[in-house]
Amino acid sequence: MSLKPSDSIASKRIRLLEILALSGCLLFAAVFSYKYLIMPAVSPEHKATKNSVTMQAVEGYMIEGSYLDRNGSLIMGGSAPGEAASAAYPMNYSYAWLLGYYSVSGTSENRFALRGNLYDYTMFTLDDHNTGATVRLTTENGLQNFAYSSILAGMEGSVIVIDNDTGAILCLASQSTIDYDVNDPNTLLLSDVEGSQYRRGTFENDPPGSTFKIITAAAALQMQEEEGLDDSFFNYNDTGIYVAEGDGFEITNWGNYAYGEINLETALNNSVNCYFANLGNLVGKERIAQMAENFLIGQEIKIPWLGTIHSELDFGAGTPGDIAQVSFGQGNTEITPLQLTMIAQAIANDGMMMNPYVVESVRLGRLPLYTHIQHKLNSCLSASVDEKLKAIMHSTAVGYGLDENYGMVYAKTGSAECPDGRVHTYIMGFTEDASFCISANNSDISYSLYSYAQQLVSYLNNLYGR
Amino acid sequence: MRLFQKKEKQQETPGVLMEEETHMTQTEPEQTEKGSGYIVIPILLEFVLGAFVWIQAPGAAFNYLCCLVVMLLMTAFIGTYVYNRDGDMKLFAAIASLSAIGIALQLVIDEVYQTFTVFSPLKSAAAVVIAVVFVLLYDLLRRLLNHSFSIYFMLVFSAAIYLTLYFAGYDPNGMGTSAWVQIGGMTVQLTDFTKIAAVMFYSSLFSSKENRSESSILILSTIFFVINLAGSVAIHELGSFFILYFLHISVLYIFMEKSNQKRNYLLILAGVTLAALGTCFVLYRYLRPIAEAGGLNSFTSVLWPIVRKVYLRFSVTANIYSDPYGAGYQLLQGKKALWIGGLFGNRVNFNAIPVVESDMAFIALINSFGMLMGFLAVLFFARIMRSGSKLSIHLLETSRADAVVVYGLTVLLFAQAMLVILGSCNIIPLAGLPIPFLSRGGTYQAIVFSFCGLLLHMSEYQGNRYEGGDEDESETV
Incomplete structure (x- = not known):
């Protein structure tokens, strides 16, 4: 059965609106993929913007994940909701250069060392209690403190x-x-x-x-x-x-x-x-x-x-x-x-x-997020x-x-x-x-x-x- | 000749039937084989969604598991039914998948977000039953659409809905919209019925049984349009009118003959719309100090909420930070969710999104299940649009009224979904409407499932269910 001329025009118009609608969907998906998925993956500025938005959203309740040494002893952590994690003396100094820091504002990030590289786990992957993942290091607290306090003891240098x-x-x-x-x-x-x-x-x-x-x-x-x-x-x-x-x-x-x-x-x-x-x-x-x-x-x-x-x-x-x-x-x-x-x-x-390697594993509760494989x-x-x-x-x-x-x-x-x-x-x-x-x-x-x-x-x- | 007509012939000439059936088995299987695989899509998705629910909100996993059993059974049963009747399996896959996404999302929302209501899977099941009844009744309704009185009936029906809401409607959410009535212990959103009335109205208007002149089409449709406009303004429900406005323009554009009169009408309508928007902005500037001083009179006090609503929706879209803790708060939280959502949903327990169960359901979907699932939902809506358009074009061969019905249903589903999705993503002004499948709301779910049921029903036998068209009212299967 062929269409009447008027119906033929109607079918073309339906097709036109369909194409417009599908194009709109494609455009929507493309723009949003570009803005929210691709750019944060390839551009440091977009990644920083994403992290800045995330930090603003969670800073009121987020508890930064803990850092433990090879024996499971606490290096840094125990923070309250909305407060930065802290380390007890002398680890606040002996580990300072190793742990570093992370902060983000707008399109710029300030990041250094482990906290600057592991924030995605320790701050942006939270468990049911809003606590970030726990990082277990390969270091030994006693040795680290000894090296810092007794060997370096104010001397510029390093002990590895x-x-x-x-x-x-x-x-x-x-x-x-x-x-x-x-x-x-x-x-x-x-x-x-x-x-x-x-x-x-x-x-x-x-x-x-x-x-x-x-x-x-x-x-x-x-x-x-x-x-x-x-x-x-x-x-x-x-x-x-x-x-x-x-x-x-x-x-x-x-x-x-x-x-x-x-x-x-x-x-x-x-x-x-x-x-x-x-x-x-x-x-x-x-x-x-x-x-x-x-x-x-x-x-x-x-x-x-x-x-x-x-x-x-x-x-x-x-x-x-x-x-x-x-x-x-x-x-x-x-x-x-x-x-x-x-x-x-x-x-x-x-x-x-x-x-x-210095990071042994990262875990969220019992869920392993990262485990180092020796090679x-x-x-x-x-x-x-x-x-x-x-x-x-x-x-x-x-x-x-x-x-x-x-x-x-x-x-x-x-x-x-x-x-x-x-x-x-x-x-x-x-x-x-x-x-x-x-x-x-x-x-x-x-x-x-x-x-x-x-x-x-x-x-x-x-x-x-x- | 199609299958359902052969059944009639079977009674008359069995010998001929045998011959023709043999022919059918040689030519049809290829098409039916193609469609059978699509039933797997929603089934797989229902399992995948189970994993998402378990990861994002373990507390909702048991409820989802219970729903999963029912969903799998319904998917299998309805899918087989549609398949056996040579219906559009792609359309079915899209509808079933979106339904599954919606149920999983609503269960997670109850577990993770702060909401005023609790999602009831029983209501969803009831909505499916209502849809089945609606589809069964549609054959009767369809015959009535070819009579001119049905146009006037729909006009009166729509007006009655608005009058009822104006005098007896109430606002359970405190958002200033009186779109609900209480019947017994149930709350029904009557404005959703105006959408059914609209589809039926336009179907009847373009029925080929009545050869209406251009003028009469324009006059009647304008009366219907004005009833909806006046009713929507009276009950402060501009969201639904937004959808009906789009339906009105697109139906006239598509199904009316090409003419200067139609073109002028559409241009004038567009111009009036823009002028109305401009007037709203001007009136806002003028009325705002008066309203703040408490000096509104009886006329301006009716006008002010509408003007304010329109102005705020547009101004917040233009600059989301213009009122970050007021009109822009919802969208600002939505924007955060879009950034945080990532590919598979947020991992920072971000849940401060207002009205996630309705207007912001798409945002909640991205926030909970990730951008990938959001795009999948959009893809399924696009599939509904594609299938509906295809079916509508096919039905033009036999019945304009059916073509209008299918087009109307498709547009109401797709347009409402995309308008709210785009609105919640702050691309266009947000209309406070539910998103088909994704949002909760008993009445709207029943309407959505009824629309989907009807689309699947009309796609049966590859769209030739009503082969007799407008001329043959009795020939249905």
Whole structure:
């Protein structure tokens, strides 16, 4: 049956209105998807707007989720509805740089560290009692407080401890130019000190100093193994001065000492710059670069929920002089204290570098929202090279006073002359259970860190029941 | 020839029937096979909604579980019925899905939000029964629509509704709208019946049995329009009139012959509407100080609530922050919910949305179940629009009156849904109306289910249920 002309027009008009209606629906869905779903996912400003609206809506009744340490002890939390969570003394200071803060207003967010990255769980995922999810960290409250109060004790720097087998961060204490109290973010936010939002340990990129000699030593040991060289390869007559081929710059040892006939072990024990400058040129840029790459130097490493750490390996023009500088840890090479701890952890763990992590899990009541899965980052060393390196590092540690009374301890210090005139000192090492790095910004000499390392190792031995 | 006509032939010439039925089995199965899968959509959705309810409001999960049993049975039974009668299964899927979304949402609303009333699944079941009765009675009603007296009856019927509401209506919500009457222990929103009257009126007006002139169509429809306008103003219920206004314009635009007279009429109507809105804004400026000083006279005191309502609705839409704790509060809370809702609903227990059970049901849907479910609901409304339009076009071949009925029902469902959805999202001025399927309200649910039942009924046998059209009043199945 065909339509009458008038009905034919009517059918066209119905179709027209139908198309308009369906187009309207599509437009509605498209605009709302764009505004409320897509933009908040891709644009920080829109995300901030969404968070600002959410915060306004919930701030009257929301209870920020708690942060617990590895034993389930409270670090921060216990807030009342409408009030920010707080930490008891001394954790309000010892954890301040690790926990950070979160605030949002309009289209701008102020966020830092764990609270700044986990707010979606701790503030915007609420249970029936309007309490946010609970975050369990890998840290240990006693160790964190000890590191902050007894080791750093006002000194600018950081103390990092990582479990050898898992990569769990047991301690990440930091002390900066600002005495940051996590209960009062204004202590940090209102600071006019340049670069005040600066968590030492993860953000502090400085030359590694003599700690880099471990990399050079590992590259040399690897070369010896691969090329079947005998131990005489490591013999060297140190005159206290090294001048690289084609370079007029003289490299000297600390205190202008000259050590005479030495090998790799005595060179590392005494941190002989000239020896490693020479060894670096013998091993070559490629092998050192390869070993540094094995330890992920020059690569970005993501620490879940905490951030990304950066480092840089810089051979400059690649001249013998540049290679010599890099080989004993000077020049433009930059590493963070956390990565130095990771290097120690890899050596301790038979050459296997684990991904460090600080957030163990996030749960809303019994509902798991996030659980960390341990995984390795890289296999850095062969077993035989690792054993030789451990032996040398142990004898070095004994030289620092970390003798048998402390159990088996392996360590290396480093002092770096920074471009701005600071001297940055480190002591990195490991026990049979955990790896550590104590970093002191603007300190005179790495000797001063020996006693801190001894205290820390004692604490770790006690913690692990040794 | 269609199935229902073959049944008649069966009695006359069984031999011929056998031959034709064989033909049917060769050509029809492809179409029926296509439709059978659509019954799965609402069934799956009913289970998915169960998961949403359990996550968002565990306290409502048991009630939903009880409803789920009934919903599954009804979906299976009605779906099979529509399928067996070669009805529009896509339309059925959309209707059943929206019904399920509405029930799940209302149960969550009772658990999570502050509401004045409690959702009753029993009322929903009663609404389905009323819809079935309405559909059964429609065949009788349809015959009456072809008589000219039905036009005048609908005019009088609509006027009677408004007069009843004006003298006996009351306002249970305290919103200033007297759209309800109390019958025994029941509260009935009479304005919803004006929508049925409107569909029947326009159907009768365009029945091909009466060849009315353009002038008479315009005069009669204008009288009907004015009755609704005057009645709506008298009881302060502009929301329903908004829908009827849209129906009036679109029906005349579609079903009247193309002519200068019609064009001029529609243009004048649009112009008068704009002028009325402008007048409201001017009057608001003029009357506001008088009202604040308590100096309104008997005439302006009738005018002032309407003027104020219109002005506030538009001004708040233009700037939601113009009155954040007054007229804009509801929309502002809705806007927050849109931001917070995300893909699968909010996780921060945000529930401070006024009138979630009715006007703001779509916002509650997004807030509780997420943007995805909101879009799904819009998709189902679009499906109703598409199916209704298709059916209306198909019915033009046989009966203009049926085509108008189907178009009217479709528009009333779709337009009301989208006007309130867009209004609650602050895209257009918010009309205080329930959203079909999503909002609660016994009377409106009964009306919505009746409309849907009728649409499905008329889609039976691929839209050829009333093949005889206007000319053959007796030929129905």
